[in-house]
Amino acid sequence: MEQPMRCKTLTAIYKNEINTLKKLYEIDFLIHKSVRIHIEQFTVRKIEIDFTSEQLVDDLIAVLTKVERLLMLFDGYFMNLISIEFQDSAGCVPPNLKECAEHFMRRRLAYFHSNKILFSSNYLLDFSKVLTPALYEKWKGILEDLDVAHQVYLYSLCDTNQPVDLRCAFLIELAEPVVEIVKANSPLFESLNPGKQGTSLRDCLRALITTYGSDIFENEINSCFETFLKSLVNSRVRIMHIKRNCSGSYLNGPESVLYSIKISFLYRIVLFNLLGISPSLYHENLISNIQRWNSWNDIMDNLLYRLQK
Numbered sequence: 001m002e003q004p005m006r007c008k009t010l011t012a013i014y015k016n017e018i019n020t021l022k023k024l025y026e027i028d029f030l031i032h033k034s035v036r037i038h039i040e041q042f043t044v045r046k047i048e049i050d051f052t053s054e055q056l057v058d059d060l061i062a063v064l065t066k067v068e069r070l071l072m073l074f075d076g077y078f079m080n081l082i083s084i085e086f087q088d089s090a091g092c093v094p095p096n097l098k099e100c101a102e103h104f105m106r107r108r109l110a111y112f113h114s115n116k117i118l119f120s121s122n123y124l125l126d127f128s129k130v131l132t133p134a135l136y137e138k139w140k141g142i143l144e145d146l147d148v149a150h151q152v153y154l155y156s157l158c159d160t161n162q163p164v165d166l167r168c169a170f171l172i173e174l175a176e177p178v179v180e181i182v183k184a185n186s187p188l189f190e191s192l193n194p195g196k197q198g199t200s201l202r203d204c205l206r207a208l209i210t211t212y213g214s215d216i217f218e219n220e221i222n223s224c225f226e227t228f229l230k231s232l233v234n235s236r237v238r239i240m241h242i243k244r245n246c247s248g249s250y251l252n253g254p255e256s257v258l259y260s261i262k263i264s265f266l267y268r269i270v271l272f273n274l275l276g277i278s279p280s281l282y283h284e285n286l287i288s289n290i291q292r293w294n295s296w297n298d299i300m301d302n303l304l305y306r307l308q309k
Contacts (some may be wrong), residue, residue, distance in 0.1 A: 005100045007089035010060040014045040014079035025128040031136055037067060039127065041272070045079055057086055057100055068112065069150070070131070070139045073268050076122030077114035077157070081105070084263065111154035118261060120158075121287050124282040125269065130275075138275050145184060149177040153267055165235065168256035171263040172236040175204040178270055182208075185274050202233045212273060213266045215283070216290050223304045230308060249307060258299045265290065265303065 007286040028041040036050040049063050072078050084104060086097040143150060153174060156167040176194035183189045189207055193199045206229055209217050219227045227249070251259055265286065272282065294300050 003091065005058060005086070005089075005092055005096065006054040007060070007086045007092060007097060008051050008055070009087040010049040010057075011085045011087065012047045012064060012081060013083045014047070015082050016042055016045075016079050025126060027131055029131070029133050029136075031063075031133050035063060037063070037136070037179055039067070039071075039131070042080075054089060054091075057104075058087070061104060066140060066143060067136075069143065069154070070136070071127055072114075072154075073271055074123070074125045074127045074130075076124065076264075076268070077116065078112045081108065081112065088210070096198045107246070110160060111151065111158040113159045114157055115159045118257065121292075122261070122265065124289070125272075125277070129281060130277050135275055135277075142181065142185070142271065142274055145181050146177065149174055149181075151265070157264060161236040164253055164256040164260065165238070165251065168251060168260045168263070169236045169238065171267070171304045172232050173201070174263075175201060175208055178208060178267065179204045182270065182274065200233075201236060202229050205229050205232055208266060208270065209245065212269050215286060216262055216265050216269070219294060219300060219304065224307045227307045228304070231303075254297065254299050255303050258293060258296060258303075261293055262290070 024040075024042040025040075028036065028038045030036055034052045036048075037228040038046075038050070040046050047064060047067060049060050049067075051060065068078065084101045085099055086092075089097060092100075152170050155162075156170045179189050179192050179194050183192065188211065191201060192207060193216065194201075194204055206225075209221070209229075214221065217228075231249045231251060238250055269279075269286070272279075
């Protein structure tokens with residue numbers, strides 16, 4: 001039987017292909033008194049995971065991917081992983097560790113490859129301002145609770161040939177588990193029970209948008225909010241029924257692109273709130289991003305005009 005690969009240290013290097021990383025950011029902290037996480041960024045991003053004793057390679061990768069998914073909330077996309085190296089092993093020779101790293105790169109999940117055209121310019125926050133052991137532990141708990149729901153979120157933003165209306169429908173559907181996780185971690189939404197009679201997807205969308213997304217959906221709220229919510233729900237319903245049984249307004253292709261982006265911002269803001277990150281740290285960047293997307297090819301204005309007719 002092949003010996004399990006073990007080592008103490010993992011080093012991953014990332015590159016941003018769209019924008020050059022010019023600012024120097026660096027952070028270093030311990031979790032569980034035995035795992036050091038070091039992140040530095042200047043032209044490239046380097047993440048180092050360092051255990052005090054040898055661990056299974058998969059255990060180091062598990063820590064790395066949790067950190068990656070947390071940083072994605074700040075950046076708005078996953079940077080390209082260009083290399084990974086396993087080091088400091090008493091029982092594994094360097095060629096075997098290198099082969100293990102190559103295997104990891106080959107089987108890396110598709111959702112770590114973000115759609116760079118749409119999701120590379122939605123930065124909200126510098127990780128070094130907020131990332132602490134306490135925040136990382138909160139993130140671990142939220143990630144565990146979200147489970148498959150967070151994977152749905154990430155796959156909806158990744159660089160695949162998945163149709164845009166399908167991506168948007170899945171993001172709309174996430175309103176229900178997001179309401180559940182807010183309920184589990186705060187006193188909000190006590191009257192909502194997603195999945196049970198009396199609480200609809202529309203109720204969940206309304207609650208999330210009015211509580212967390214007033215900046216993101218300001219125009220929609222002030223224009224024809226209930227009709228807009230109905231269009232979101234109809235866009236979700238389309239993937240559950242044949243065409244003849246669908247009725248009402250729903251998002252077209254370009255509108256699905258726009259609202260995939262806007263709903264992705266809403267999702268990130270909800271998680272920031274649950275992580276205890278102050279809105280003052282990212283509000284300016286959020287407003288700048290939303291203004292840019294609201295003016296994108298007049299898609300939002302045309303949708304609201306159509307919904308008001």
